[in-house]
Amino acid sequence: xxxxxxxxxxxxxxxxGQYKKKDIEQGYLCLAPVVRIRKSNSQYILTYxxxxxxxxxxxxxxxxxxxxxxxxxKEGYEHLREKTDGYIIKKTRYLIPLPDGHTGELDIFEGNLxxxxxxxVEFADEEDAAGFIPPDWFGENxxxxxRYANSFLSQCASxxxxxx
Numbered sequence: 001x002x003x004x005x006x007x008x009x010x011x012x013x014x015x016x017g018q019y020k021k022k023d024i025e026q027g028y029l030c031l032a033p034v035v036r037i038r039k040s041n042s043q044y045i046l047t048y049x050x051x052x053x054x055x056x057x058x059x060x061x062x063x064x065x066x067x068x069x070x071x072x073x074k075e076g077y078e079h080l081r082e083k084t085d086g087y088i089i090k091k092t093r094y095l096i097p098l099p100d101g102h103t104g105e106l107d108i109f110e111g112n113l114x115x116x117x118x119x120x121v122e123f124a125d126e127e128d129a130a131g132f133i134p135p136d137w138f139g140e141n142x143x144x145x146x147r148y149a150n151s152f153l154s155q156c157a158s159x160x161x162x163x164x
Contacts (some may be wrong), residue, residue, distance in 0.1 A: 002049070003123045005132065008149055009106070012117065013096065014107075017023030019155040022093045024107075028154045036151070037072065037080045040093075044072035046080075052129035061141040062129045086154040087112055098135060112158055118148060 033050040043098040048068045072080070081088070088112045096104040102121050109116040119138065123129040134141075142148045147161055 001125060002063075002065045003129050004063055004143070005123070005129060005134075005141060006016060006060055006063070006118055006120045006143045007134060007141055009139065010137050010139045012108075013094075013106075013143055014139070014146050016094050017092045019096050021095070023094055025088055026083055026154075027088045028086060028148065028151050029084055031085070031155075034151045037073045037077055039077055039085065044077040045075055046070045046072050046076075049164050062126065063121075063143045064126070084154075087157065089113065089150055089154055100133070102132065109153075113153060115129050116153075116159055116162075118142065 022040045024038060024040050026036055029035040029037065029155070033048060033058070036047045036049070038045045038047065046069070046142055047063045051063075087113075089109070089163055091107045091113075093107040093108045096106055098104050098118070102123070102151065104119045106119045121132065121134075146152050148155060
């Protein structure tokens with residue numbers, strides 16, 4: 001199970017070069033349930049996600065999903081990439097250690113989503129998520145705003161969805 005919160009940020013950290021990063025490309029084969037393929041640096045992954053019902057939704061601002069990941073070969077990824085719906089998402093993910101011991105995953109999007117960025121924090125359980133106090137540089141919690149789901153973003157030709 002994946003339990004996470006997603007936040008806008010007030011400003012990008014000025015020292016991003018000091019953090020580990022992943023160059024990510026991902027596409028979606030299905031949106032309900034979510035079936036995603038991802039290239040993360042030199043790793044290739046197939047992911048199945050389905051929203052948990054009755055769990056994780058009891059705490060406002062938390063998203064809980066069943067998530068299963070399996071490795072892919074480069075050839076398998078490239079074959080499936082041709083079958084994705086919508087747009088391929090390209091982003092750089094910075095892994096930022098937070099003072100409370102959690103890790104923030106800051107995504108900075110490229111291509112048709114250039115200018116979009118947000119940070120996700122994953123939690124061990126709902127209690128851990130409920131007790132999380134975001135750092136001052138975090139902005140609004142958008143965990144329950146579907147516009148910030150990568151599967152939704154894969155269907156967007158531009159950031160126009162955020163202008164309405």
